[in-house]
Amino acid sequence: MSEPRFRHLPVLLAEVLGSTPANSKNLLDCTLGGAGHSRALLGKFPKANLYGIDRDPTALAASRHRLAEYPGVTAIEQASFLELPYWAEKWRKPFDFILADLGMSSEQLATPERGFSFLQEGPLDMRMDPFRQVETATQILQQRSEFEIRRLLQTYGEERFAPQIARAIVQHRANAPLVTTSELAELVERVIPRKFQKPNFHPATQTFQALRMEVNREPEEINALLDFAIKNLQPGGRLAIISFHSLEDRPVKQRFREWERPCRCPSDLPRCVCGLQALGVSLQRKPIVAGAEEIEKNPRSRSARLRIFERNATCFPGSDKEYRN
Ligand SMILES: C[S@@+](CC[C@H](N)C(=O)[O-])C[C@H]1O[C@@H](n2cnc3c(N)ncnc32)[C@H](O)[C@@H]1O
Incomplete structure (x- = not known):
């Protein structure tokens, strides 16, 4: 069977691959799209288990097809970020690497009937999941x-x-x-x-x-993703989020900062009494952006911003020192 058409080039691919923990075993792609990142992740970790979701049925069909040859594919589900806790209960896995490449795929944008583009005539729809939304x-x-x-x-x-x-x-x-x-x-x-x-x-x-x-209730979805990710990362695991505009990037940046420095004590107290401990570290102060060569090949990468958070190896959900929020 020929591969279904899905126009999308994964952005910051080398940087995403470079941000994975060594020997990752359980990978979660929260935005499968055309499976560009997922395929590369399975290329790097052929023995890993890949779990993936996307809320768009077209993306899901393309991903299922493109990932069919990879034995590591464990679950591919149509779901939005808000539904991740439901699936996680079934999968029963903490993840070494969680990826979210936010926003729209080039395929969604280039399909006039989806109504995302002001450059093409189509119905004003914009639902990522036209069957359930x-x-x-x-x-x-x-x-x-x-x-x-x-x-x-x-x-x-x-x-x-x-x-x-x-x-x-x-x-x-x-x-x-x-x-x-x-x-x-x-x-x-x-x-x-x-x-x-x-x-x-x-x-x-x-x-x-x-x-x-x-x-698509995107702000609510991003918050749900962040809530989910921090609770489902393996100690030492990493969360990588690619955003495309400031309203996507801002909550990610804020939440990474809260996780890194959760202490809420007044600044004039000599020592911390709230007991809230860091959940890990944000791996860069500034987000990773695409280089000139990638922007030349894929202009969409111009606005991509990648941030990576690494979960603490000692403190994880369920322990006494769990981050309270
Ligand atoms: C930028 S594309 C991902 C492309 C993918 N990384 C690749 O390499 O082909 C974003 C995808 O995320 C999906 N998406 C956006 N918001 C979502 C959400 N809240 N829940 C699940 N999927 C979402 C979109 O349907 C779209 O397919």
């Missing part, structure tokens, strides 16, 4: 109040013209719903004054990002 981007724009639309554009898009865009959406829908990507992209382009539009940056970029994050 109910609310589409059109429904959000149709049903939320002007205030709610404005707030989501400000919060998840950091869009300066959120009030004007929200007003224009509500005025538009009084006549007809916004149902296609181009209708929304053109509306945003009309609303943002030309002198504030940046070269080589589509004016609807932040609006689309905000809607995608709301449709």
